[in-house]
Amino acid sequence: MFWCQGVVLKTKPMKEADRIVVLYTKEKGKLGTVAKGSRRPQNRLASLVQPFTKGKFLLNGSSGLRDLSQGMIIESNQELRDDLLKMAAANYFLELIDSSVETEDPDPKVYQTLLLGLKLLNLSSDLDLALRYLEYRLLGDLGWNLQLESCTGCGKDLMKESALRFSPVQGGLTCANCRFGDEVSLSVKGRAVLISFDRLKPKALIRLKLESEDKKELEMILRHAWDSRIETKFKAYQFWKEVSSLENSNSGKDFRV
Numbered sequence: 490m491f492w493c494q495g496v497v498l499k500t501k502p503m504k505e506a507d508r509i510v511v512l513y514t515k516e517k518g519k520l521g522t523v524a525k526g527s528r529r530p531q532n533r534l535a536s537l538v539q540p541f542t543k544g545k546f547l548l549n550g551s552s553g554l555r556d557l558s559q560g561m562i563i564e565s566n567q568e569l570r571d572d573l574l575k576m577a578a579a580n581y582f583l584e585l586i587d588s589s590v591e592t593e594d595p596d597p598k599v600y601q602t603l604l605l606g607l608k609l610l611n612l613s614s615d616l617d618l619a620l621r622y623l624e625y626r627l628l629g630d631l632g633w634n635l636q637l638e639s640c641t642g643c644g645k646d647l648m649k650e651s652a653l654r655f656s657p658v659q660g661g662l663t664c665a666n667c668r669f670g671d672e673v674s675l676s677v678k679g680r681a682v683l684i685s686f687d688r689l690k691p692k693a694l695i696r697l698k699l700e701s702e703d704k705k706e707l708e709m710i711l712r713h714a715w716d717s718r719i720e721t722k723f724k725a726y727q728f729w730k731e732v733s734s735l736e737n738s739n740s741g742k743d744f745r746v
């Protein structure tokens with residue numbers, strides 16, 4: 490038996506009253522567990538195994554699906570479940586982590602980004618921008634840093650270049666001589682925002698304001714960057730897009746009234 494600190498990434502019903510609970514833990518990375526009886530409302534594990542919950546978990550078993558028999562909540566992150574938009578954004582963020590890490594391959598950087606992400610999505614009023622920041626940061630954590638200052642082919646300095654081309658497969662810019670064939674254009678401003686993410690403190694991110702065109706460009710670049718790394722079609726991303734576009738069209742109506 491051992492204790493782990495971690496976050497519930499997702500759950501799935503199992504048999505009549507059990508749940509499969511996937512955790513991302515500080516000590517062991519992503520882990521599959523079974524929380525027996527946790528679908529019964531009075532069960533003591535029921536509130537512990539809700540997605541987004543940060544807690545301490547007592548696990549049993551040496552490999553495969555461990556038994557989750559006890560635990561305690563450190564942060565319930567209930568706010569993320571109470572707000573449909575935040576819930577959809579957080580679900581997508583956790584799906585991104587779930588799909589990009591191997592089982593039992595702990596990574597302190599990914600764990601930090603996971604905790605930071607839950608806080609950011611809770612506090613931020615611009616969830617789109619927060620997601621871009623997290624997508625960018627997670628790429629870096631996984632060793633897929635985007636190369637935005639020089640050519641990925643020949644290393645030529647492109648900081649003075651004004652017509653930038655980004656290759657998703659190369660994971661960065663290419664110069665005119667090294668075109669790879671999959672490039673999309675990237676504005677100088679878009680590049681500057683992405684580079685600033687390397688140094689930007691989360692508190693400053695919450696205050697950052699961007700035009701919607703700029704945000705669309707960042708979304709397009711990061712979507713391409715992720716799609717070239719992982720084949721999964723993110724269901725949670727589609728759900729987030731649907732929910733947030735609905736919200737935007739509703740706020741437009743309010744504005745006209």
Ligand SMILES: [Zn+2]
Pocket residue numbers: 640641642643644645663664665666667
């Ligand atoms: Zn080049």
